[in-house]
Amino acid sequence: TIFYLKIDRNSSIYVLYNGRKVTATKSWHGEILYSNCFGGALYFRTYTNKIYEATFHRSDNIQISFIRELEKGEMCNRYMLLSKKKKGREGIYRACDDPKNGIFVDVEEEKLDGYYLKAIHRGKLIYANIYLNEATAINLSPNIIAVKCGIVTATANDDSPLVYFNGKYDFSLFVLDTTTMEILSIKFPRPVNDSTIEYSYNIVGVHGGEITVKRQTKIEEGDKWEMTNEICKAKFPEALKKFEKAAVETHWTRYVQEKNSGEEEEKTRKEEEEEKRKKEKREKKWW
Incomplete structure (x- = not known):
């Protein structure tokens, strides 16, 4: 399902289905800040630090569900990848995941200089250095894949x-x-x-x-x-x-x-x- 977002003072979410525009009833609080799709559902964060899920049903209905609020010390990037430190270790997870199952960043911070988190794929964190154009990738650690390409966005399933x-x-x-x-x-x-x-x-x-x-x-x-x-x-x-x-x-x-x-x-x-x-x-x- 391709979800369309119109982000302004009156944000809206809609789907084009069988030549018709199906618009979600606005039931979220605050305007949309970040969004991403995981497993056929749209997850988004509002400026009020709330996380929601949007799912499209073939009955021509978009259902909006409140998931939770961001916790204290929890960070969220534009790809709806969240992170939180616990006992000095940083765990990263998608908006659709249980934070308890976060993937730990298992390398020194210096090794990720110039790299940005872009996706999570099959239990691994995908980092990319957008300033390099080598078109190569390495397993930086058991939990991290480092990609050396001048890239902007990524999609992983x-x-x-x-x-x-x-x-x-x-x-x-x-x-x-x-x-x-x-x-x-x-x-x-x-x-x-x-x-x-x-x-x-x-x-x-x-x-x-x-x-x-x-x-x-x-x-x-x-x-x-x-x-x-x-x-x-x-x-x-x-x-x-x-x-x-x-x-x-x-x-x-x-x-x-x-x-x-x-x-x-x-x-x-x-x-x-x-x-x-x-x-x-x-x-x-x-x-």
Whole structure:
């Protein structure tokens, strides 16, 4: 589901469904500050430090649910990723997660200089250095993946082994396979070849072989300029289709191998325990 937000003095949330606009009844307190989607639901924070969830039902209804208020000392970034320190350790979690299950930042603070938290994917924190354009990624620690790309936004879904990032300027797409740590880099052409027009992009979502982005266009005319916002879609190019297919196949191959390995280890453990019981029984009988 693609949720649309109109953020001003009278913020609104709506969905376009079957050619109709379905608008949520405003039941939240305060204007919307940050928002992000997790698992098909929209989560947002208001200026009054309250967190809400919006879900769209096929009965043409958007349900708004109050989740909770921000706790004392709890931080929330623009991607609805929250953090809180406990006993000197910082735990990070999504708005949809239980704070008790936060992922700890398990590296020294200096190692994250120049990096910004962009997403959480399959239990790992995704940090990116937006000033580097190396298109590489490393496992910085058991809990952290560091990406060296000039990126702005990211979208991650635990159902997929891929994380999608968009470039800082124009539309460069970086796709990270968190299983193999490979990155595919794709550059889309400028809509208009005019240096007086600036473009910036934010990924809205990825679904069904399409990527949806919000394009912000700044047009300069002398001392004046105009800013517009558009929702754009692009079909996956062949290179991305192949990359996605290979990533899914690799993920399932490793999953099956790990599952079989786990089952074999469990079988061996049970056999050893059974042999131990038999030995103890024989020794007891002898005595």
